[in-house]
Amino acid sequence: xxxxxxxxxxxxxxxxxxxxTKKQIGIWLGWLVGISIILFAWSVISEKTVWFFVQDAPxxxxxxxSRMIPPxxxxxxxxxxxxxxxINIATLGTIIAMTIAVPVAFCAARNTTPHNSVRAIALFxxxxxxxxxSLIWALMLVFILGPGVLAGTIAIGLRSIGFCAKLLYExxxxxxxxxxxxxxxxxxxxxxxxxxxxLPQVLPTIAGVGIYRWDINIRESTILGLVGAxxxxxxxxxxxxxxxxxxVSTILLVILVTVFISEWVSAKVRGAIx
Amino acid sequence: xxxxxxxxxxxxxxxxxxxxxxxNSLLRWGIILGAIIYLIAAIASMEINPxxxxxxxPRGQRFIASFFxxxxxxxxxxxxxxxxxxxxxxxxxxVAGIALSVPIGLGAARNLAPFWVYITCRSIIxxxxxxxxxxxxxxxxxxxxxxxxxxxxxxxxxxxxxxxxLLAEDIENxxxxxxxxxxxxxxxxxxxxxxxxxxxxxxRMIGLSVYRLDINFRESAVVGIVGGGxxxxxxxxxxxxxxxxxxxxxxxxxxxIVMVLExxxxxxxxxxx
Numbered sequence: 286x287x288x289x290x291x292x293x294x295x296x297x298x299x300x301x302x303x304x305x306t307k308k309q310i311g312i313w314l315g316w317l318v319g320i321s322i323i324l325f326a327w328s329v330i331s332e333k334t335v336w337f338f339v340q341d342a343p344x345x346x347x348x349x350x351s352r353m354i355p356p357x358x359x360x361x362x363x364x365x366x367x368x369x370x371x372i373n374i375a376t377l378g379t380i381i382a383m384t385i386a387v388p389v390a391f392c393a394a395r396n397t398t399p400h401n402s403v404r405a406i407a408l409f410x411x412x413x414x415x416x417x418x419s420l421i422w423a424l425m426l427v428f429i430l431g432p433g434v435l436a437g438t439i440a441i442g443l444r445s446i447g448f449c450a451k452l453l454y455e456x457x458x459x460x461x462x463x464x465x466x467x468x469x470x471x472x473x474x475x476x477x478x479x480x481x482x483x484l485p486q487v488l489p490t491i492a493g494v495g496i497y498r499w500d501i502n503i504r505e506s507t508i509l510g511l512v513g514a515x516x517x518x519x520x521x522x523x524x525x526x527x528x529x530x531x532x533v534s535t536i537l538l539v540i541l542v543t544v545f546i547s548e549w550v551s552a553k554v555r556g557a558i559x
Numbered sequence: 560x561x562x563x564x565x566x567x568x569x570x571x572x573x574x575x576x577x578x579x580x581x582x583n584s585l586l587r588w589g590i591i592l593g594a595i596i597y598l599i600a601a602i603a604s605m606e607i608n609p610x611x612x613x614x615x616x617p618r619g620q621r622f623i624a625s626f627f628x629x630x631x632x633x634x635x636x637x638x639x640x641x642x643x644x645x646x647x648x649x650x651x652x653x654v655a656g657i658a659l660s661v662p663i664g665l666g667a668a669r670n671l672a673p674f675w676v677y678i679t680c681r682s683i684i685x686x687x688x689x690x691x692x693x694x695x696x697x698x699x700x701x702x703x704x705x706x707x708x709x710x711x712x713x714x715x716x717x718x719x720x721x722x723x724x725l726l727a728e729d730i731e732n733x734x735x736x737x738x739x740x741x742x743x744x745x746x747x748x749x750x751x752x753x754x755x756x757x758x759x760x761x762x763r764m765i766g767l768s769v770y771r772l773d774i775n776f777r778e779s780a781v782v783g784i785v786g787g788g789x790x791x792x793x794x795x796x797x798x799x800x801x802x803x804x805x806x807x808x809x810x811x812x813x814x815x816i817v818m819v820l821e822x823x824x825x826x827x828x829x830x831x832x
Contacts, residue, residue, distance in 0.1 A: 323651060
């Protein structure tokens with residue numbers, strides 16, 4: 286938007302406007318197109334909706350809500366192992382992801398990549414890992430590895446590579462080149478430049494990204510059980526399918542507490558590092 | 560004499576070592592030891608069955624082989640329908656989610672809202688952020704029945720946690736002096752928000768809404784697994800019918816659309832700022 290106001294001199298009086306007429310029409314057209322897209326999207330969605338069910342929803346919500354109270358506290362003892370599994374899936378998955386993400390990030394960063402074709406491959410790895418949701422990765426891995434914690438861990442790992450590598454390579458591209466040059470001037474080899482010139486600059490980012498992703502992964506690993514990949518989602522799915530609503534509310538509360546604690550830990554550790 | 564040179568040796572080491580990442584050595588070794596113990600305990604409790612893994616290798620090879628070549632031809636109508644449904648679902652849920660996020664975000668900014676509004680809005684955000692879209696979708700499907708409407712509700716609720724939180728943080732970081740200047744002209748509350756706060760946060764919010772559209776499209780690929788409509792439903796059907804070549808085609812299309820969206824969003828963000 287232009288910072289200067291438009292002045293229209295129509296002979297007798299001077300009129301001040303914010304935009305030219307052409308620009309104004311353009312903005313109106315933009316709104317028109319935007320709103321028609323939204324209305325069309327809404328019509329497509331509402332066509333496929335059974336409105337009777339939607340009208341019925343408040344009653345259903347009240348019904349389910351009343352069945353969920355009070356939570357079945359004694360069930361918590363059976364949730365300890367699934368919570369432990371969930372945390373393991375997130376932690377080990379993050380470790381796998383970071384081990385792969387660091388070299389991928391160095392290949393994807395413009396200033397450290399060995400070759401442009403390597404960079405293209407690294408970028409493709411990043412995008413494909415990011416665009417496939419961890420639940421879909423888990424769905425495929427359960428086919429290959431069988432149901433269990435291992436499939437979930439690898440799914441979380443594969444999903445997180447893209448996220449971690451993307452943030453890392455962006456920070457590698459933003460490093461201070463003069464430090465690398467200083468190390469180079471001492472006669473350091475390529476590997477030495479990497480470990481003494483670049484790595485110390487991105488080490489806080491590596492740790493920060495890892496912790497941040499771990500926090501997200503705790504949340505993601507709570508649902509992997511839906512497709513049989515271990516963790517507390519298994520219990521959640523089972524309880525919903527058997528309509529054990531008091532167990533469902535207990536599980537949701539446990540997830541809430543776990544996520545809050547992990548978020549707190551992540552914020553503390555990131556605060557200490559950066 | 561020798562003890563002196565020893566001391567000197569200690570004070571002026573001839574070989575340079577990198578300073579450790581954590582300077583307190585007790586804390587450093589404590590963390591390393593704790594990490595090793597945790598790793599052993601975690602891996603031990605994973606119940607890895609080597610025999611099952613060995614069986615998995617040829618199975619995995621067959622599985623991956625059955626992905627190729629991706630089958631774009633069969634079920635073309637179904638796949639296309641699913642993709643379109645996902646796109647419309649992503650658009651409408653982003654719009655609805657942002658419309659809901661704006662009042663909640665305003666309420667969750669400490670410098671605008673009284674304390675009880677702040678606490679209420681922050682709890683709504685925390686609740687929406689804690690539960691992944693899938694769990695929201697499970698409940699939406701229970702309440703609203705199968706189909707894209709449930710997915711739309713789940714994604715809109717998920718958008719609130721993301722967008723309202725970032726909006727509130729951005730408002731809290733906005734410049735006080737501009738807000739005061741507009742207030743000094745005698746502006747009422749709405750004018751104050753519209754002319755002092757909105758221009759400061761708008762550019763970032765436009766970028767974020769495109770980013771959220773991208774996330775919502777990706778998430779719409781999974782809410783279908785629990786019955787929330789969209790391409791996820793098609794993908795799930797392809798998996799359960801063992802039509803892996805169709806599944807591969809769907810995954811490729813998802814990756815392609817996400818790439819386009821990502822490129823578009825980074826372009827738009829550059830253009831806005």
